[in-house]
Amino acid sequence: MDFINSIVLLCNFLIIPALTYGSQLALGAIGVTLIYGVLRFANFAYGDLMAFATMSVILVTWYLQSIGVNLGVLPTALIALPFGIIATIAISLFFDKTVFKYYREKKSDPVILIVVSLGVMFILNALVRIIIGPGDVVFMDGARFIIKAREFKDLTGFDEGLALKSTQLITFLTTIATASLLFYFLNKTKTGKSMRAYSDNEDLALLSGIDPNKIITLTWVLVSILATVAGTLYGLDKSFKPLAYWNNLLPIFAATIVGGIGNPLGAFYGGFVIAFTEIALTYAYKKFFVYILPEHLEPNSLVQYISTDYKFAISFAILVIVLIYRPNGIFKGKVI
C-alpha cells in the first residue's frame, strides 16, 4: 500500500508535470531546430514569437467569449488557435521579408543573424507589452480538472491523491498529435522530404530543382504553427506572462542542443529530457522516502537536490555539459 502511494505521489508531482512541461518544450524545440536546419541560425526571437502567438490566441479567445462562443468542457482557446496561427504566420513572414531576407541574400554569418534575431526579439517583446501588457493573463476556461486529488482518493481508497488537470492532458495529447503530423509530413511527403533535403545539402537541393524560397516560406509557416500551439498550451497550463516565454528560451535551446541541433526528432526527445531532469532535481523527495523507507530511516530534510529557484541553472548546466562532451547532441545533429 505504501509502495502504491509512493508511486501515485511521484506521478502527481513529478511524472505528470514533467510530461506536460516536456511537451511544451518539445514543440518549442522542434521550432528552433527547424529554423536552424533550414535557415541556419539560432533564432533568439523564438520565445517572443511564442508570446506574440499566445497573445493573438488570447485576443481571439476574449472576442469569442464576448460573443458567447465556447467549447463546453474544453478551453475556448482551442477554437482561437487557428486564428492565432494565421496571425503568427503573418508576422513571421513579415519579419522574414523585411529583416532576415536581407541578411540571407548577403549570405551573412550565422552570428550576425543571431544578433539580428535579438533585434527582432526586442521588437516582438515590445509589441506584446504594448498590446496586452506585461502582467499575468489567465485565459483558461472550461473544466479545470479531469480528476481532482480528493476524487481520486475517494475512488481508489489510497492516501495519496492524484490530480490531473485538463490542460495537462490537452497539452500532452496535442503535442503528440502535432509532432506526429509534423514527422509524417517531413518523412513521408514529397514537400517534407524536399525540406529535409534542403536542410541537408542546399547546393544539391538547388541542382535537384528544389525552390529555396518555397522551403523558407514553408519553414516559417511550420515554425509559426509550432510556436502558437506550444505557446498556447503553456499559457493554458500556467498563465500568460510575456516574460515567461522569454525565460523559456533557455530550456528550449537546451532541449534543441541535447537532441542534436537541426534534428526534429532529437528536439522532441530533448524537450522531455530537459523537463524530467529539471523537475526530478528540484522535487522534494521527503514524502516519497517516508512511504518507502522503514520508519527509523526516514529523512529529516526535504531531500531536494536543488531549490526550484535554480531550475534554469539546470537547463544551463545540461547545455554546457552537452556542448562540452557531445557537441552534436544525443541524437545526431549538426556540430555547432
Add this chain to the structure above:
Amino acid sequence: MYFSAKNLTGGYGGVNIIEDCSFEVDQGEIVSILGPNGAGKSTAMKAILGILNNSSGEVSLNGQDITKLKTQDRIKSGISFVPQTNNIFTELTVQENLEMGAFLFDGDINKRINEMYTLFPIIKEKKDQSAGELSGGQRQQVALARALMTNPKVLMLDEPTAGVSPIVMDEIFQHILNIKKQNIAVLMVEQNARQALEISDRGYILVTGKNAYEGNGDYLLNDSEIRKSFLGG
C-alpha cells in the same frame, strides 16, 4: 552536335578563369575535360550549367539555345549534374535521394527508381539506409543515380572518381560506360586523365583556362607531347 558550349568566358569577381573555351558532346558519347590543377575545368562545368554569374558564351542543346535559361530550367530541359563533393543528401535514405533527383517531375517515379536499382544493384540493397552511411563507391553510385532520375539527355560529372580506390574507380567507369549505352551524352571532368581517356570517345585538355588540345581518346593517349605533359609519361 547534340550539346555544345561555345566561347565560354568567365570567372569570379572580375577575374576570368576560363577564356573562350568550347566543348561539344554527341548523344551516346563520353567526352572528358582534362588538364592540370587550376586549369578551370570545374569552372567550365559551372559556366555550362549557368551557376557562374559572370560568364559569357553560348550553350545549346539539340539545336536550341539555352544560354538564357537559369540553372534550374537547364536541368528541366535535360541536363543533369553530379558535383565533385557533397553530391548526395547524407541525411536522407538512398531511396529518398532518388526521389529528390526527380523532384521537378510529376507522375509515377517508381518505374524510374526501379530502373536505377537495375543499373546500380548494390544501392537497392541499401535503399532504406541513410546515404551518409554508405562507402565512397556506393555514394558515387547514389550520386549518379540521383542525377539520372530526371532521365537526362546530358549528364555532366565533376571528377566522379575523386578520392576512391582504383578498384572502385574501374567500377564507376564501368557504370559510366553503361550510362553511355542509354544514348546519353556524358561530359566529365577528370583528374585520372589516362583512365578517363581510355573510356572516352573524345577529350579536351584545358591549360590556364583555354582549350589547348582536343581530339579522340586514342590520339590524346598516344601523342607523345600530351603524354609527357599531362598523362605522367
